Amino acid sequence: MPTNAIELLKSHSLPMLIEEEIQRVILKGEYAPGDRINEKELVLRFGTSRGPIREALRSLESSGLIEQIPNRGVFVRKLSAAEAANMYDVRAVLFALAGRLMAMRATPEEIARLRGFAQAMDEAIARGDVEAYLRGNFALHEFIVTHAGNPVLASQYLSLIKQLRLYRTRNLMLPESMRASNDEHHEMIDAIAAHDPERAASTHLNHVATAKQRLMATPNIA
Amino acid sequence: MPTNAIELLKSHSLPMLIEEEIQRVILKGEYAPGDRINEKELVLRFGTSRGPIREALRSLESSGLIEQIPNRGVFVRKLSAAEAANMYDVRAVLFALAGRLMAMRATPEEIARLRGFAQAMDEAIARGDVEAYLRGNFALHEFIVTHAGNPVLASQYLSLIKQLRLYRTRNLMLPESMRASNDEHHEMIDAIAAHDPERAASTHLNHVATAKQRLMATPNIA
DNA sequence: CCGGCAAAAATTGTCGACAGTAGTGCAATC
DNA sequence: GATTGCACTACTGTCGACAATTTTTGCCGG
DSSP states (O other), rough: OOSHHHHHSSTHHHHHHHHHHHHHHHHSSSSSSTOHHHOOHHHHHHOHHHHHHHHHHHHHHHTSSEEEEEETTTEEEOHHHHHHHHHHHHHHHHHHHHHHHHHHOHHHHHHHHHHHHHHHHHHHHHHHHHEEEEEEEEHHHHHHHSSSSSSHHHHHHHHHHHHHHTTTOOOOOHHHHHHHHHHHHHHHHHHHHOOHHHHHHHHHHHHHHHHHHHHHSSOOOO | SSSSSSHHHOOOOOHHHHHHHHHHHHHHHHOTOOEEEOHHHHHHHSSSSSHHHHHHHHHHHHSSEEETTTTTTEEOOOOOOOHHHHHHHHHHHHHHHHHHHHHHHHOHHHHHHHHHHHHHHHHHHHHHHHHHHHHHHHHHHHHHHHSSSHHHHHHHHHHHHHHHTTSSSOOOHHHHHHHHHHHHHHHHHHHHHHHHHHHHHHHHHHHHHHHHHHHHSSOOOO
């Protein structure tokens, strides 16, 4: 197959495209944690041979979304509560660093963007639109870590976020939780706007720490 | 080749073994940053076909040691000073978390081990044995992050350490630097032994921060 | 009816070969 | 003599097939 439509998208090799698609499917929940992923199935799905698919799976293994067991196959990674808790602790210090850096370097435009995110989330809460709230929440966090001026930090943080999506995606958001969480967002942004690195670091750290508390408090529904 | 000697080592698939060997060769400096890695060369070196080798390279790419450019090949990753600085900042907050956790959970045996490392380094300095000092330094750091009770933290920290070895391995250690660094080690261990998480976190953070200062102060010899 | 054993099916691991692309050097032309 | 175009080379990308292992299935005996 010399000229397939999937090939035309440039600067992305075939294994990379396959990797992104498998990742999308996993995060969407089409494969559940613990499920086995059959290579032949992927062959049929993508119409390529097994070579590129195996390369994509190796890459996904390194990013922590799947697990390879020799001669047994690949499985969607299953996160225990303890592992998720560990990830939250690491995520917290990374996010604190992001907040600290943001407080030191944020431009007025960036601060305005941050306030925009928080306001949109306020409105989503008022409308009771959980979907929009979660979108805004992710956008705010992503904006902070990608604008902190440290790509290594951003990459590690986003990788953790991705892996954490494997843990109990049934993340029911109560209205009061959303309100409390967005209050914390406002405090974080105030600290950044005041260019107060210490306060930014502590508010960001606490934000993730309380999110962890909320998550760990929910009964195990798996 | 049904029964090759390399195959007998268990619980490690062939791509994993190849990956470790390539990694070892890169970190040893046999391939320098920016060098191109030829697949055919690896085929001759390992005696396998290109399939397992390509899988190993994909995995190494995810761990940040090499870079793949479509249709061009793979290259040993080249770290700029800015990227190294970013890694040090992330490493600092991770190490601070490790120190905090260690202060909360370290057993008397672990504290004794820590003191043993620091003492061995003191002796290495007295002997002027830079090699032994560096070994002890790595052993101490590794011990702390792997005994902090957070495998996610350990994995990320060790991954950063590995990548940082691509940056100016000509890390000349002056005797006064080693003394100052090991003084910091003693302070870190004291904080852990006192089970003082805050002091442990700050001493660990500062230890990496000053290491970064020292590294960035050295003239660029690349 | 159940457990263990053996053959068969399915799946992963590996390989050699072919296709396509980037880089190189030569040659012809201005 | 410099430059542009072209063939050549070497490499990466992909594929289909074979080998080895695991899992399933069917059978037999208890």
